[in-house]
Amino acid sequence: MRLALALLCSLAGGAQAETVVATQTIRPQQIISPDAVRMDQATISGAYVSLDDVIGQESRYVIYPGRPLMIGAVGEPALVDRNQIVELIYAHGGLRILAEGRALDRGAEGERIRVMNSDSRTVLFGTIQPDGSVLVKK
Template identity: 40%
Template sequence: MARTVALALCLTPLAFAAHADRIAFIVPSQIIYPGQTISDVGLQEKMFTIKASAAASYVMSTQQLIGKVARRTLLPGRPILVNAVNEPDLIQRGVTVALVYNTGSLVITAKGVPMEAGHAGDLIKVRNIDSGIIVSGTVLADGTVQVGMQ
C-alpha cells in the first residue's frame, strides 16, 4: 500500500507536466496597490508552467494592463488575473457632470453631482443640482450621464 502511494506521488508531477505548457505572463516588479493606475514601468515578462486552458484567466500582454486600475494588491513576480484590473472611472463621485435627457426631438440638459463613481455603461445615481432630485442614469463614453428613456 505504501509503495503504491509513493509511486502515485512520484508520478503526479509528471502527469501534470504532460498537460501543462510554459507560458509567459506579465508580472509587476514592485507592489501595485488597489486604485493605482498601471503604467508600463515596473512590468516584466516571466515564464510559468500552467495548463493552457487556464492561461486565458491571466494577463499575457502589457496592452491588457497599461492605463488600467488595480482592483486588488498586485504582488511582484506573481501573475495577474484579468479580473484584478479594471478600467479607470470615467465619472468621479462628487464631481459635477452633465445630465442629458434625450427623446429624439427634445433634448434637456442639466448639471448633476454623482453619488458614486462609474465607467462607461454603468448605471449610477446622480443628484440634480437645480432640483435636488436623485435620478439614475447611464454613464456615456463622453463623460455625460444619460437619464430618462434608457
C-alpha cells in the same frame, strides 16, 4: 513514427505560457505603467497573458509585487469620480434636457452609475458618455 511522436511530445512540454506579474505595489485606481508589470514564465489560470491587456488600465484593488494580475483586477480608467459635478442629459425623441448633477459612484465610459440631480435632489441612474457627461433614463 515513434521518434516523431517523442519529438512532438518533448516540444509541446517545453512550451510554457507567460503570465503578467506586478513588479511593484499597484494601488487601487492607479493607472498601470510599463514599469509596474513584467512577463513571468508561469501558467496561472485566470491571469492576464499579455502586457498590452493591462498597460494603461486602472487597478481595481491593490496588487502586490510578484503577484499575477488576474482577469478583473484591472479595467478602463474612470472618467467620473464619486462626488464629481457632472452634466446630466435626458434625451427622448426630439426633447433634450440638460441639468447639473453629482456623481454618487465612480466609473468609466459606458458604465451605469447613480447620480443626483442638484436641483431636485432626485437620485437617478445613468450611463457615462465619452465626454464625461451622464445620459439618464427615467
